[in-house]
Amino acid sequence: MFPKPIENRSRGAQIGYQALLPLALIFWLLPLIAVALFSIKPDADFTNGNYWGLPSSFEMFTNYGKVFFESDMPRYMINSFLITVPTVLGAIALSSMTGFALGVYKFNGNLLIFFMFIAGNFVPFQILMVPVRDLTVNLNLYDTKTGLILFHIAFQTGFCTLFMRNFIRQLPYELIEAARVEGVAEWRIFWFVVLPLMKPALAALAVLIFTFIWNDYFWAVVLTQGPDAQPVTAGITSFNSQFRAAYHLMSAGSIVAALPPVLMFFLMQKHFIAGLTLGAVK
């Protein structure tokens, strides 16, 4: 272990470390703590210049109530869910198939197709912007959730394929061979042998993609407009102009918008980190 374990250090160093931890955390999250504080302050605190002091009164319910009942935020949130959940399912379905094909079989062009998925996943969004927007308009899907979902599924399939294929590669190949000797059909091997073993990978990808798509802003702006189809990331910016300088409402709105991926992360932490750090340990 590196650095030297703290329990082998002097008593003073141990106490110092324990004290430093919360201080460092507060410093690191200072902007967020400020926003959380903003979101429970009354409007008057801002006009009186009480930006950084404690709230003069506790207005959490008023502020969050306004966000939920007097703004478009609920609609944006629902849109975000309706976009994110199908995307997660679609991308995972497609990529468990591609990952299976690329991870289990040897055929000409295997590596080439695999690299096509990886390379495509890393391109700048802007090179896709004009044609994809055009395609979406031509399909009559501009400013619809379906238009966003289809693109997200396609694009995320690149990253997911990389992930799935490498995961399947680590499974014991003997299992597949044994099934083949038994005469099990290939698609049954996929469904009954490989897929059950992929559960941790599926969970990891589901949380990751959920976060990526929930937090997407660029495509939301390019492919949609207005509260009928826009997700919460794009919605919050129009919320920003609706409540100009209403920091208490803006803060409450931001926290609401950030909550689902944060909850997801805390519930599925192990899987989330396993997904992000794929390949970082060998």
Added chain:
Amino acid sequence: MATVTASSGDATGARRGWYKRNEIALTPWLFLIPGILFFAVYVIIPIFQSVWISFHEWDGLGTMEWVGTANYERLLTDDRKFDVSFWNNVRWLFLYLLAIPAGLFIALFLNQTVFGIRLYKSLFFFPFVISQVVVGLVFSWFYLPREGLLNALLAVFGMGPVNILGDPNLATYGIIAAGLWPQTAYCMILYLTGLNAVDPEQVEAARLDGAKGWKMLWYVILPQLKPATFIAFVVTIIGALRSFDLISVMTNGGPFGSTRVLSFYMFEESLSEFGFRMGYGAAIAVVLFFLMLFFIAYFLYSMWRDEKGAR
């Protein structure tokens, strides 16, 4: 009659036999087709379409007019906005890499086993989980010239006030700092995972040989963290070149266009109130694409080397 039945039975038998015989060769393609189709339509083909569009003048609706390399000539000879964007991208590229040592530093700080450390680790990771839009909003309040927390902090040390986002010379750096926040968290997680896998016996052996501190880090630990460093490098470079959300939310390219980067400038040319110059926008995107391709090629090359080693 009998012969007909027999022959049709033979035919289906032969067909089933043909599939059975080629099952292992056919199955991967059946599994690949939907994924490849989707990916081709929405990712691969649009790349080529963008290159094609970049040789045209086009408002996105009317007919495209072939202008050859005129868009590129204009980009490279007399477009001050392009120059600003390009050099800002270079700034992003270099300064964003600070997330790697910063992430390593925090990972080393947190790599202990004390009570509650798991919660600390996940709270330190927090900024990465939040949308960049929210990060952008949070930081623009943090930087507010009169009321912002940054100036309140500077005042404690008798400095300031500064208007970071209002100053053309500072605004880009302010946005990069905001971007470094989540990116450092990401690199930290990569290094924490990497540190978990560091071989304790090697560390012990090095300790017996008298290695500690910097020497231990440099000669024993960092070589073992190479995979983590590699991934951190890749995601940080890609993140730097993709930067868009923060700029759009925090300054919208301003003040005086000083915070534009290629990805933002492209968006602005093709889809903003300045008009729908799709051809010119596509040309900017192609330049950005080739910039990125350099790193993608490097990444693919090292993956290919690993694959060869694995076989």
